[in-house]
Amino acid sequence: MSKNIKLISIVLFTLFSFFILLKGLDKSNIYSPEIKESNVDFNFKAKYLFSEEEVFINELLNNEGMSLINIWASWCSPCRDEHAYLLNLKSLNKLSIIGINYKDDEKNAKQFLSELGNPYTNIIIDPKGINSIEFGAFGVPETYLIDNKSKLIIQKFIGPLDDKAFAKIINIVQ
């Protein structure tokens, strides 16, 4: 009898551990931070892609409405995939789209745009990847929807834009 209890408890314990581990593995390992809007300070300078001038990000966000900040690079293939979405968003004429060209060769970046079209209102460059850290970015591509007036990040899209993200942006903007 006691042998049976022992066996059953071992089996139960094994099953219990198994399901705990299974559930643990099921959970996504990708870390996504809680966004603390108040901590984003857009008061930093960066150079334009198409001119030698520098600009404060704050100044790019000074009109009414919303802006989309998109971190991209010509070497990043998911950026190629999401480009059509950006062009679509541009055609809506509801947002200004600010591109941050991440760790890229300027020549390649310009070629990328002439090949696929330029959805951006302004493009600034981030050759060392430091400006992207100011936004709390992890890499490319990443997109933020920002309310210009309050300077808050309304929505953060890590990874390329897809149908779902696109619908969400349109929903918020309209």
Place this chain on the structure above:
Amino acid sequence: MKILFRLLITLIFFQNYSLAENSQEVDKISKNLRCLICQGQSVYDSQSDFALSMKILIQNKIDEGKNDEQIYEYLKAKYGEWIVYDPEVNKNTILLWVLPLILFVFGGILILRKVSIK
């Protein structure tokens, strides 16, 4: 000529020394930061784009005269608590901090009882 040569060598060494000291500071800070896009690596260990930019940023912040604490706070504000390897004491982590202490006390009591029984 010889003096000039010596001066030059001293200058070069001095410069190397100061460079080394700065990057040591970056190493120290980056060892305490979690590389968020690589699994199980610190920013110091990683060669990912994210980690490389982070190291440049830390160097810049040091050059601006920020101290360790300010740099950690800055990064925590951007990326959250998770980026540092040093969990804060709050209601989520209280067990993590208190459990070793409880185990230590409990073990101590066990040992004491064993000794006093003998």
